[in-house]
Amino acid sequence: MKRDWLYTVLAVxxxxxxxxxxxxxxxxxxxxxxxxxxxxxxxxxxxxxxxxxxxxxxxxxxxxxxxxxxxxxEPDTLNYVYSGMWYAQLAMxxxxxxxxxxxxxxxxxxxxxAEFPTKGNGLISEDGLTITIPLNxxxxxxxxxxxxxxxxxxxxxxxxxxxxxxxxTWPYAxxxxxxxxxxxxxxxxxFTEPFAPWATTIFQFVMPEHVLRPVFxxxxxxxxxxxxxxxxxVNGAFIVKEWVAASHIIFEANDNYWRGRxxxxxxxxxxxxxxxxxxxxxxxxxxxxxxxxSYADIPTIEALDDVDVITVLSGYNESWFFNLNTDETxxxxxxxxxxxxxxxxxxxxxxxxxxxxxxxxxxxxxPPATLWEEMPFAYPDAELYKYDKAKAxxxxxxxxxxxxxxxxxRDKDGVELVLxxxxxxxxxxxxxxxxxxxxxxxDVGIGIEIANNSYDTMWNxxxxxxxxxxxxxxxxxxxxxxxxxxxxxxDWLCSEIPSDESPDGENWYGLxxxxxxxxxxxxAVEVDPDKRIQIFHDIGKMMSEKVYWxxxxxxxxxxxxxxxxxxxxxSGADPFWNCxxxxxxx
Amino acid sequence: MxxxxxxxxxxxxxxxxxxxIILFILVNAMGDPLASFGGRRRIRSxxxxxxxxxxxxxxxxxxxxAIWLAGNDWMKVDVNGDGILDEYGTRRGxxxxxxxxxxxxxxxALEIIGERVPNTLLLMLTCEVVILFFSxxxxxYSALRQYSVLDYVFTAFSFIGYSMPIFWLALILMYVFAxxxxxxxxxxxxTVGMYDLAVGRTVGQIAWHMVLxxxxxxxxxxxGYSRYVRxxxxxxxxxxxxxxxxxxxxxxxxxxxxxxxxxxxxxxxTIVGMDLPLLLSGAVVTESxxxxxxxxxxxxxxxxxxxxxxxxxxxxxxxxLVVLFQIITDITYTFxxxxxxxx
Numbered sequence: 001m002k003r004d005w006l007y008t009v010l011a012v013x014x015x016x017x018x019x020x021x022x023x024x025x026x027x028x029x030x031x032x033x034x035x036x037x038x039x040x041x042x043x044x045x046x047x048x049x050x051x052x053x054x055x056x057x058x059x060x061x062x063x064x065x066x067x068x069x070x071x072x073x074e075p076d077t078l079n080y081v082y083s084g085m086w087y088a089q090l091a092m093x094x095x096x097x098x099x100x101x102x103x104x105x106x107x108x109x110x111x112x113x114a115e116f117p118t119k120g121n122g123l124i125s126e127d128g129l130t131i132t133i134p135l136n137x138x139x140x141x142x143x144x145x146x147x148x149x150x151x152x153x154x155x156x157x158x159x160x161x162x163x164x165x166x167x168x169t170w171p172y173a174x175x176x177x178x179x180x181x182x183x184x185x186x187x188x189x190x191f192t193e194p195f196a197p198w199a200t201t202i203f204q205f206v207m208p209e210h211v212l213r214p215v216f217x218x219x220x221x222x223x224x225x226x227x228x229x230x231x232x233x234v235n236g237a238f239i240v241k242e243w244v245a246a247s248h249i250i251f252e253a254n255d256n257y258w259r260g261r262x263x264x265x266x267x268x269x270x271x272x273x274x275x276x277x278x279x280x281x282x283x284x285x286x287x288x289x290x291x292x293x294s295y296a297d298i299p300t301i302e303a304l305d306d307v308d309v310i311t312v313l314s315g316y317n318e319s320w321f322f323n324l325n326t327d328e329t330x331x332x333x334x335x336x337x338x339x340x341x342x343x344x345x346x347x348x349x350x351x352x353x354x355x356x357x358x359x360x361x362x363x364x365x366x367p368p369a370t371l372w373e374e375m376p377f378a379y380p381d382a383e384l385y386k387y388d389k390a391k392a393x394x395x396x397x398x399x400x401x402x403x404x405x406x407x408x409x410r411d412k413d414g415v416e417l418v419l420x421x422x423x424x425x426x427x428x429x430x431x432x433x434x435x436x437x438x439x440x441x442x443d444v445g446i447g448i449e450i451a452n453n454s455y456d457t458m459w460n461x462x463x464x465x466x467x468x469x470x471x472x473x474x475x476x477x478x479x480x481x482x483x484x485x486x487x488x489x490x491d492w493l494c495s496e497i498p499s500d501e502s503p504d505g506e507n508w509y510g511l512x513x514x515x516x517x518x519x520x521x522x523x524a525v526e527v528d529p530d531k532r533i534q535i536f537h538d539i540g541k542m543m544s545e546k547v548y549w550x551x552x553x554x555x556x557x558x559x560x561x562x563x564x565x566x567x568x569x570x571s572g573a574d575p576f577w578n579c580x581x582x583x584x585x586x
Numbered sequence: 587m588x589x590x591x592x593x594x595x596x597x598x599x600x601x602x603x604x605x606x607i608i609l610f611i612l613v614n615a616m617g618d619p620l621a622s623f624g625g626r627r628r629i630r631s632x633x634x635x636x637x638x639x640x641x642x643x644x645x646x647x648x649x650x651x652a653i654w655l656a657g658n659d660w661m662k663v664d665v666n667g668d669g670i671l672d673e674y675g676t677r678r679g680x681x682x683x684x685x686x687x688x689x690x691x692x693x694x695a696l697e698i699i700g701e702r703v704p705n706t707l708l709l710m711l712t713c714e715v716v717i718l719f720f721s722x723x724x725x726x727y728s729a730l731r732q733y734s735v736l737d738y739v740f741t742a743f744s745f746i747g748y749s750m751p752i753f754w755l756a757l758i759l760m761y762v763f764a765x766x767x768x769x770x771x772x773x774x775x776x777t778v779g780m781y782d783l784a785v786g787r788t789v790g791q792i793a794w795h796m797v798l799x800x801x802x803x804x805x806x807x808x809x810g811y812s813r814y815v816r817x818x819x820x821x822x823x824x825x826x827x828x829x830x831x832x833x834x835x836x837x838x839x840x841x842x843x844x845x846x847x848x849x850x851x852x853x854x855x856t857i858v859g860m861d862l863p864l865l866l867s868g869a870v871v872t873e874s875x876x877x878x879x880x881x882x883x884x885x886x887x888x889x890x891x892x893x894x895x896x897x898x899x900x901x902x903x904x905x906x907l908v909v910l911f912q913i914i915t916d917i918t919y920t921f922x923x924x925x926x927x928x929x
């Protein structure tokens with residue numbers, strides 16, 4: 001009988017567990033609204049709907065139409081000027097569009113602009129210095145105030161005002177000479193020099209002057225504005241209803257959106273900082289849209305009946321960069337052998353990149369030939385260095401790198417051909433690639449020493465003794481992108497090589513090829529799209545032939561979409577550009 | 587006793603000052619706070635230069651520490667980078683309750699920390715109650731029924747539980763009780779979050795969403811604590827005064843709970859006393875996997891982004907609590923063991 005108390009407690013625990021399971025909270029209201037009513041409304045109809053009709057809230061008895069997304073990281077703010085975080089910009093797609101967004105074909109989809117400027121329609125001046133943008137007169141803030149040119153001018157003023165700790169003043173401070181408004185619905189931008197990437201970098205968002213100017217005038221800065229976390233007055237398809245830190249963000253339909261009320265009632269963003277947990281949520285249907293998954297997840301997702309997996313062009317390419325710095329004053333120059341193009345070509349031939357994509361990335365992608373893969377700027381005849389061990393060995397022999405001391409590694413003038421290969425520690429597929437590359441290169445007599453860096457130190461600047469920015473590598477690997485969907489890159493310029501005098505330089509490869517430098521400078525000021533494409537073809541040709549860069553895999557983003565949703569068309573530039581027409585079918 | 591407490595509190599001031607200096611130096615050595623400012627892209631050189639100045643990172647580390655401690659509203663700062671001191675700063679410093687603003691969120695660090703504290707306390711206090719309840723239950727039973735079948739079973743499970751990596755245990759529980767239970771058509775637990783957003787923040791929802799994270803943390807800790815209780819109880823129940831208690835006819839429940847457990851609990855009080863302030867730091871792994879919006883995740887995110895004001899805020903608050911709870915623990919001894927006197 002002494003054990004009675006124990007049995008009693010155990011019985012209580014078991015009964016409690018059973019009751020807890022039985023008392024599972026009721027599932028969320030099913031989204032049972034007839035699909036016919038919601039799926040047939042094309043965006044054009046929604047645009048033309050009179051505001052009176054558009055502002056009608058759904059009857060209370062109807063179940064809400066909702067879509068749930070999972071974000072791996074929580075946005076740091078909901079004010080575009082204060083964040084460079086990708087997830088923050090994703091969230092902003094729902095409530096704060098700028099002049100236009102970029103659709104799933106990477107074409108501009110007009111939002112606050114009424115027309116996209118081109119030389120053909122006369123909105124870009126002949127010298128390329130002045131761009132006139134007519135604004136959308138139907139656009140309103142969610143409180144009913146019109147969106148006008150003054151909002152854009154205020155936004156510009158806030159970006160360049162030193163009282164605001166904005167994430168970036170580029171390109172406004174550097175390239176915009178003036179911004180004026182001849183009337184409420186016309187914006188005139190005057191540049192100091194022709195600026196090619198204007199369409200993807202200028203006014204991707206806009207701030208409500210009538211809400212934020214009083215805050216700025218009172219506090220002297222927008223850094224702590226309530227609107228940054230709780231933007232109740234917005235111009236997008238949805239309004240921020242609730243943001244619970246580290247938990248979720250809820251968006252609700254904006255009745256004053258210029259296209260009319262969006263089809264969904266609410267959008268939920270769950271913050272799930274663990275990729276395995278996100279996968280579990282995808283499998284259970286706890287999330288409808290899974291974001292930024294790895295290629296290794298694709299087989300698991302493809303086995304699910306109710307989930308589609310898609311890859312979206314993001315402009316990123318997993319890349320090898322060579323340390324080509326020869327400046328005697330540079331902190332740490334690359335291996336001497338890398339100065340010889342034949343050695344770089346040999347490295348490219350020695351690597352079976354197709355096999356790496358097939359085995360390590362489950363065939364989900366392929367090695368890119370240029371930095372502008374799948375874009376019109378990609379040089380069509382860029383040489384893809386197919387695996388050819390014999391060719392690699394011949395090139396190394398030709399360059400004078402032979403194994404004279406029979407230690408298995410080639411050498412020249414007493415210098416062993418051993419390269420330091422660096423990437424971010426902890427990302428499994430990168431570390432697997434390093435091991436495979438080590439084997440491929442060993443096969444042709446090139447030694448590899450792996451020296452990885454934690455994510456938080458890898459990107460330290462030259463001034464902070466960053467391992468890459470100070471050149472403490474021979475080969476470095478990471479995924480890179482320019483001003484996608486614009487092809488501009490600024491980090492290949494000679495002037496961007498970091499030094500004691502210029503510690504913030506972005507050209508961490510130490511490459512200064514004057515011909516390439518001229519081409520990169522020329523593309524940055526060429527506003528004729530066709531001429532610019534030709535310049536990029538010349539750049540691609542040179543980078544390919546001289547192997548200044550080697551693409552390891554084309555790094556498109558992997559998304560999952562639950563089949564209960566419809567009309568979700570993910571864009572690599574503005575993923576949720578068409579959230580106004582998202583729908584759920586069950 | 588009062589003099590003792592006052593003396594300990596005064597000793598704590600230089601102790602905390604030294605801790606804060608060490609922490610500040612270590613946090614600043616973690617990495618570049620601007621490294622993650624560019625998101626998926628590297629930050630532009632011009633922006634880096636400007637932000638370094640605006641965030642005060644261009645100053646020597648001792649000056650940065652002095653500003654963190656005492657603020658800069660008594661000195662002029664260069665706002666626009668032209669080398670001219672324009673106006674007085676706005677920071678008041680930790681000594682006046684200003685822990686600075688998060689580099690990432692541009693909000694007061696204390697405000698950010700304050701948002702997470704209730705969620706973490708809810709999760710961790712629940713865990714602590716569950717842990718203590720089951721540890722005492724299993725530990726006492728195992729001690730009283732040493733070498734019984736259940737004692738062996740508890741011992742085996744203790745070793746298994748204690749040696750399991752917590753991330754693995756969390757994912758196994760999630761895949762079994764959420765993913766597979768759903769696949770098998772059984773009632774299943776939710777995978778992530780504090781509550782179902784479509785239903786709302788109700789007591790039932792939060793309790794339901796807490797089951798798996800609480801189970802994860804508790805299994806690990808019960809495994810360790812129960813062994814501790816068992817060994818302490820075994821030592822105590824062999825003492826003469828326990829035999830005396832039995833001899834004078836006290837019922838077993840009174841002997842165990844009133845005499846044995848009270849004495850066996852003294853070392854446990856030390857552990858719990860040390861645990862309580864750390865409860866505030868949350869559970870980094872469990873909170874991340876189950877998407878629980880607590881302090882553990884905040885610490886992890888701040889460490890990833892080298893968000894110095896938030897990191898310093900968390901660690902200094904926990905340091906203060908550790909020092910305070912050490913004093914409280916020492917005082918608690920006097921109630922549990924009459925032989926201990928501080929006067």
